[in-house]
Amino acid sequence: MATQPSPRPAYQLPSSQALGAAVTKALDDARQATEQLGRVMAVVTAAAVRDVLTGHQPSALFDAARLELVEGEDGSLFPTGRYWTQAGEERTFTETVGQTEAGNAVHDMSGWTAYLDDATRHAWYPLCEELPDRDGRPAYALDLARAAALTIDEPAPAEPAGEKSTMVEVMVCANDRDRYPALVDPADQRDGYVRPWFDLATVRRIAADTQRDARQHGHGSIDTVHVLSGRVNRTRHTVVLVVCWMWLGGDRREQAVEVLPPSADGRYAVGGFDWCWYALDGDLNPQIPFRPAP
Template sequence: MTNQPASRPAYEIPAHLSAAAHAALDATHAAREQLGRAMVVTAAAAVRDILTGDNPDAPFDATAVELVEGADSSLFPTGRYWTAAGGERTFTEAVGLAEAGNGIHGMSEWTAYLDDSTRDVWHKLCTKLPDRNGQPAYRLDLIRAAALQLDQPPAPARQPGGMVETLVCANDRDRYYALVDPADQRDGYVKPWFDLDTVRRIAEATQADAAEYGHDAVDTVHVLEGGDSAARHDGSAEPLKYAVVLVVCWMYLGGEQREQAVEVLQPNKDGRYAIGGHDWCWYALDGQLNPQIPFRP
């Protein structure tokens, strides 16, 4: 039997395949983003309902809750939570064993959707805790979770000349001065631009946190500096100085997003760097150091 040359293609590929594939991927990403947002807000609502007996208007005191990551990457509550004063309590102490058990069971049905597929949403709202029985544990910030918009809002229109200096924070602890454009907000969180000295301080703080809590829980900032002793074009011998600012997302290194694990930040025309951008959920602080979400100077 001889092989005959093909006289026509065995099959045809639709001309719009590339556009359709990218549209499908964009839709999948958007769906995961929306799912993550909805489940994070639902987790905050579940804590409220457990502590108030499903009375949304009743007062309650909870600012963070512990979630543990299972073998399938989904999160589930342990019943441990924190009050505004920093006190640590359990649902059992607050509402009794039966009500706590039922509440945790119901909450788990929602937090199960907080997994690898929605990690980009929930992980930035969490602080890594010591492992619990060999499983990764996180402290979910309920205040930031409840403030999250259910739908990804469109980027706000930019107004000319809008940069203002303000104090910003991303973890309820470390505060830095930065320049912020009030028109450039996402869910009320700002995109601060830091000078190099402040970037060095952020780098030191993130590396210390990574050493304490683990690199899988903290994106680290690094400032690489060097110089050139060669004479400048104007004839002066003053050495040139260079700085390269890197952000390393360690949790990406072992997965499909490893090529995005290291980001080299480019300074703006004023030599400032947008550390973390919107993804770190930076928020502005007022004169009493209270969060301003959204920021209204």
């Protein structure tokens, strides 16, 4: 018996345009939710350290600058109970509050730091310094002050097209040492950190500095910037690359090399928000968030 075609489609679907818009929105919402999760859990971790050291007295004084976190087999981080004071002195929760309190604190804190994993790496990794491996596992020192400074509010909606604010010239820094001139949009901030745009001469300085640091401290601890030049059909071209070396051996190796497109006026947003650039005032003190002078 011959099969007769159905007189109607098996099921109805939204239009391709509507479906594409829904996919884009869902992916954007998921990305923003992941960013928010990473930020909030970094702040909660900083709060948990304070609570351990103050006995849950938020107004009490305490001294903690960095917290050791170790990456587990599933890629999430867990605290070891080791931390450093603002003067750089290494301590443990056990030494400070006793074995029982320390054990409970590490257990409770692990429930929050478990969300600091590969999915939220873009939120917590810029706040960390890589440490020597602990028992064969990657280890990090989380900067607690920078974690505490993150906003726990939902990201502000994007500024409508045609309402861009004026770029201002300012000195910026990302490592408390190297300072560079840049243009920033005061309205384009995340958690108080800015997205600086550098001219090519400054990009070359950043490239030299990052490559120097990689030679000194290892390529796994710092992204490097590279400026390449060449000619095609007698036209000279410049290409700016950023290499995230720590991604080369993992699942994100295809994203390890980024080509930075120049702006209309030939500037480059090196590092973007991921590097946690902050603006400096006239006395070279950090301005987080950045508020330009009137």
